[in-house]
Amino acid sequence: MIEPVKKQRRGEETKKKILAVALRLFAEKGFNKVTVDDIVKKSATSKGSFYQHFRSKSDIFLVRFTEVDNYYLEVYESFPENMDPIEKLSIFSQKLMNFLEVEMGKDLMKVIYNAALESKEHTYFLDSNRSLFKITRKLLEEAIEEDKIDSELSLDDVSTMITQSFMGSIYHWGLQNTDRSLESFSKPFVKTLLKGISKTT
Amino acid sequence: MIEPVKKQRRGEETKKKILAVALRLFAEKGFNKVTVDDIVKKSATSKGSFYQHFRSKSDIFLVRFTEVDNYYLEVYESFPENMDPIEKLSIFSQKLMNFLEVEMGKDLMKVIYNAALESKEHTYFLDSNRSLFKITRKLLEEAIEEDKIDSELSLDDVSTMITQSFMGSIYHWGLQNTDRSLESFSKPFVKTLLKGISKTT
DNA sequence: TATAGTATCAGACTACAGTCTAGTTTTTTG
DNA sequence: CAAAAAACTAGACTGTAGTCTGATACTATA
Numbered sequence: 025m026i027e028p029v030k031k032q033r034r035g036e037e038t039k040k041k042i043l044a045v046a047l048r049l050f051a052e053k054g055f056n057k058v059t060v061d062d063i064v065k066k067s068a069t070s071k072g073s074f075y076q077h078f079r080s081k082s083d084i085f086l087v088r089f090t091e092v093d094n095y096y097l098e099v100y101e102s103f104p105e106n107m108d109p110i111e112k113l114s115i116f117s118q119k120l121m122n123f124l125e126v127e128m129g130k131d132l133m134k135v136i137y138n139a140a141l142e143s144k145e146h147t148y149f150l151d152s153n154r155s156l157f158k159i160t161r162k163l164l165e166e167a168i169e170e171d172k173i174d175s176e177l178s179l180d181d182v183s184t185m186i187t188q189s190f191m192g193s194i195y196h197w198g199l200q201n202t203d204r205s206l207e208s209f210s211k212p213f214v215k216t217l218l219k220g221i222s223k224t225t
Numbered sequence: 226m227i228e229p230v231k232k233q234r235r236g237e238e239t240k241k242k243i244l245a246v247a248l249r250l251f252a253e254k255g256f257n258k259v260t261v262d263d264i265v266k267k268s269a270t271s272k273g274s275f276y277q278h279f280r281s282k283s284d285i286f287l288v289r290f291t292e293v294d295n296y297y298l299e300v301y302e303s304f305p306e307n308m309d310p311i312e313k314l315s316i317f318s319q320k321l322m323n324f325l326e327v328e329m330g331k332d333l334m335k336v337i338y339n340a341a342l343e344s345k346e347h348t349y350f351l352d353s354n355r356s357l358f359k360i361t362r363k364l365l366e367e368a369i370e371e372d373k374i375d376s377e378l379s380l381d382d383v384s385t386m387i388t389q390s391f392m393g394s395i396y397h398w399g400l401q402n403t404d405r406s407l408e409s410f411s412k413p414f415v416k417t418l419l420k421g422i423s424k425t426t
Numbered sequence: 427t428a429t430a431g432t433a434t435c436a437g438a439c440t441a442c443a444g445t446c447t448a449g450t451t452t453t454t455t456g
Numbered sequence: 457c458a459a460a461a462a463a464c465t466a467g468a469c470t471g472t473a474g475t476c477t478g479a480t481a482c483t484a485t486a
Contacts, residue, residue, distance in 0.1 A: 034481075035434055059472060070436045075474070077434095134342050141335050141399055150400070177413070184397070185414045192393025196385070198342055199351070212378070213386045220421030235451075236464055260442060271466045272444080278464095282443065 039077040041067045046084050055135050082139040086148045093152050100159050109166035117214045125206040134198045160186045174223050189217050240278040242268045247285050256336050283340040287349045294353050301360050310367035318415045326407040335399045361387045375424050390418050
């Protein structure tokens with residue numbers, strides 16, 4: 025055989041086809057208005073293929089959520105060395121929330137928050153939370169090193185609080201039927217929390 | 226007719242019967258393991274009756290959640306006049322979280338959080354949140370009156386933050402597969418938030 | 427190239443929430 | 457009290473996510 029690269033499996037093509045059609049349909053009609061049957065019909069595949077490549081209907085939607093991880097890191101690495109870690113945290117949160125709102129959208133976020141609560145196992149959400157967790161911990165470690173954090177609080181405590189404040193803002197925003205932005209929910213919240221965390225001088 | 230009271234409608238009996246059986250089954254096997262068919266079979270009623278009296282499967286489960294409202298008020302009214310409103314808030318949160326964990330349980334809370342995110346309309350959750358909202362606002366108004374709150378923050382801001390911190394703690398706890406208590410999630414969080422909210426003297 | 431093993435695929439089938447319709451019982455009204 | 461209206465009930469039916477089974481295509485190996 026001349027071609028050295030293993031011939032791509034049929035499956036990869038099918039998977040891509042399903043994904044493309046599904047994402048288009050979700051964008052057009054919204055997650056709940058699209059059925060798996062629609063997807064396999066429009067992509068000329070079958071249920072068998074669908075569930076060969078994806079664990080569930082929401083799983084396929086969650087694929088988009090993998091982009092978040094990259095974004096986390098990107099933001100993290102963009103900070104100048106000497107920036108105040110508390111400020112880094114604050115900016116990090118705002119960029120994050122903005123990204124989730126603008127790039128992901130409320131519909132996706134709601135599906136993700138639902139799926140995470142329902143599934144016993146792995147979801148991209150929990151994975152990426154782990155990555156988010158790592159970054160906030162790093163930033164917090166810096167802050168502790170510079171003695172900026174109330175010494176009554178452990179790293180775990182603080183890091184958990186940050187996570188919770190993100191979840192709280194997002195969940196609350198997801199409940200809302202208005203156009204009020206996610207950032208407007210999270211900004212004062214995170215700011216106040218960071219103030220509470222900081223060493224009182 | 227001698228009896229002055231209107232004869233109770235058949236329906237009331239059926240409703241009670243369904244409710245009793247359903248709650249028992251939920252307690253025995255957990256919400257997701259019980260089907261509506263199970264419930265109507267065990268209660269010797271029918272789908273028609275079930276949906277005549279309840280809007281959905283989760284709706285029936287949510288009935289239990291109405292107790293929360295009473296508890297909110299009870300706690301609120303139990304505070305002595307002259308207590309520091311910030312302390313009231315702190316105690317209120319802890320009692321609330323404890324109640325949700327012990328009396329409602331994680332399973333119910335997860336269903337509620339899911340249902341709220343999915344439904345476009347009314348749920349007991351949103352209703353009772355409104356009531357929770359009122360109480361936290363009252364407590365915050367007291368605090369503002371006594372000039373205990375950072376004057377940069379509006380009543381709305383602060384009240385929203387409190388709500389979000391509850392939601393964040395509960396959601397995060399719901400995600401957890403460990404036995405870690407809800408109170409252990411919310412306590413440091415609320416404490417820190419209240420510190421951030423308070424006027425720095 | 428024949429054979430065995432594995433990945434992929436089609437679509438019938440299952441499980442279950444929720445809807446619909448037709449019939450029954452109870453209440454109201456004239 | 458009879459007729460009409462309303463409340464209630466049974467269970468067949470629908471919609472849809474997800475499972476299962478048995479083909480089919482591809483790959484590796486001899």
